[in-house]
Structure formats: C-alpha cells, structure tokens
Amino acid sequence: DTEVTQTPKHLVMGMTNKKSLKCEQHMGHRAMYWYKQKAKKPPELMFVYSYEKLSINESVPSRFSPECPNSSLLNLHLHALQPEDSALYLCASRLGGVGFNEKLFFGSGTQLSVL
Amino acid sequence: AQTVTQSQPEMSVQEAETVTLSCTYDTSESDYYLFWYKQPPSRQMILVIRQEAYKQQNATENRFSVNFQKAAKSFSLKISDSQLGDAAMYFCAYSYTQGGSEKLVFGKGTKLTVNP
Numbered sequence: 001d002t003e004v005t006q007t008p009k010h011l012v013m014g015m016t017n018k019k020s021l022k023c024e025q026h027m028g029h030r031a032m033y034w035y036k037q038k039a040k041k042p043p044e045l046m047f048v049y050s051y052e053k054l055s056i057n058e059s060v061p062s063r064f065s066p067e068c069p070n071s072s073l074l075n076l077h078l079h080a081l082q083p084e085d086s087a088l089y090l091c092a093s094r095l096g097g098v099g100f101n102e103k104l105f106f107g108s109g110t111q112l113s114v115l
Numbered sequence: 116a117q118t119v120t121q122s123q124p125e126m127s128v129q130e131a132e133t134v135t136l137s138c139t140y141d142t143s144e145s146d147y148y149l150f151w152y153k154q155p156p157s158r159q160m161i162l163v164i165r166q167e168a169y170k171q172q173n174a175t176e177n178r179f180s181v182n183f184q185k186a187a188k189s190f191s192l193k194i195s196d197s198q199l200g201d202a203a204m205y206f207c208a209y210s211y212t213q214g215g216s217e218k219l220v221f222g223k224g225t226k227l228t229v230n231p
C-alpha cells in the first residue's frame with residue numbers, strides 16, 4: 001500500500017461549524033504533514049508531525065487544530081473558520097528521520113469551502 | 116531565508132518536442148535537496164525527480180532530467196518527447212531541516228500545456 005488517503009474529498013461548512021479532516025497511511029511513515037493550497041498557488045506548509053509529536057507549526061491560527069492519534073493517522077480539526085480558509089488541504093507523509101530528505105507522498109486532498 | 120523562484124508562469128510545448136522549465140533558489144545551506152513535483156488537474160502532487168545537492172551528476176528519470184548548477188543556484192527540468200499526459204502544473208521545491216523535521220518549500224509553479 002503506497003497511498004495516502006484523505007477523507008472527505010469535499011467539505012462545505014459554515015463559519016460556526018466544527019469539522020475534521022482525516023489522513024491515513026499504512027506505509028510505516030513516521031513524518032506527516034498538512035499543507036494548504038489556494039487556487040493557482042503553491043502548497044503552503046501548516047504543520048509537521050514527527051514520530052507522532054508536533055514538530056513544526058507555521059504560525060497557523062488556532063481555529064486549525066492538528067492531532068496525530070497514532071503513527072498511521074493524522075487529523076485536522078476545524079472550528080470557526082473564515083471564508084478565506086477555503087482551499088485544498090493536502091496531507092503528505094515520508095518515512096521520517098532527519099537527513100534523509102526522501103520524497104513526500106501526497107494524498108489527493110480535501111477541497112474545503114467555508115460559507 | 117530559503118526561497119524558490121520559478122520565473123515562467125506558463126509554458127507550452129508541442130507533443131514529442133522538448134521543453135525546459137526554469138527554477139532558481141536561494142539558500143545559505145551547503146547540503147540540501149531539490150525536487151520537481153507535478154500536479155495534474157486531479158490535484159494530486161506527484162514526484163517527478165529528486166536531486167541531492169552534494170551530487171554533481173544531474174538526476175535523470177526516463178524522459179525527465181535536470182540541469183543542476185549549484186554555484187548559480189539553478190535547477191531546471193527538461194522534459195523530452197513531451198506527451199499529452201505531461202500537461203500539469205510543475206512545482207520546483209527545496210527541502211531543508213528545521214526543528215528536527217524536514218520542510219519542503221515550493222516555488223509558485225509553471226503551468227505546462229502540451230499541444231497535439
């Protein structure tokens with residue numbers, strides 16, 4: 001299994017809703033990432049988990065709350081989002097460990113619309 | 116700060132022809148990695164090719180090759196015998212270590228159109 005699976009593929013939510021994005025991989029990867037991608041822009045890093053611990057937070061607003069319950073699963077909890085948070089949210093994983101710089105495996109993303 | 120610049124927002128190529136996409140980067144690191152990722156309309160990011168900075172030899176993957184000029188901080192992608200399936204957004208990316216993890220920073224992308 002060489003896939004990163006993201007659910008749901010599409011999500012529409014109101015500004016008062018609470019929702020979660022899910023990312024799963026079964027490749028034994030120990031580093032997992034959340035990226036945000038606006039239309040016609042490159043992906044921007046949000047969070048990095050390394051061995052289930054948050055190692056990088058790119059000053060993301062607290063209305064985005066990541067969680068890594070185990071080595072295979074990564075969640076992004078959403079609360080009180082703004083319309084400008086509408087974007088494609090990409091999850092990625094890599095084997096892990098510093099210095100290897102092996103490739104990232106990306107999921108196909110969740111397209112989020114905030115009304 | 117590590118930055119990646121792609122100066123060509125859009126490029127087009129005829130099927131079976133060759134096209135080169137440009138990328139420059141800025142870093143003070145001596146050891147790093149460079150990547151080209153492809154994002155087709157499905158929006159899944161797919162690795163095209165990877166280059167270790169300490170290797171002088173340019174990476175090659177089938178029809179895809181790079182011209183890595185470390186002193187000039189240039190990392191261009193050459194696509195030979197272009198195919199319709201090569202049409203996509205291409206992102207140049209730089210990988211470095213921060214906070215015990217590896218970060219991947221992307222350029223703004225080049226949209227490649229392949230004409231039949």
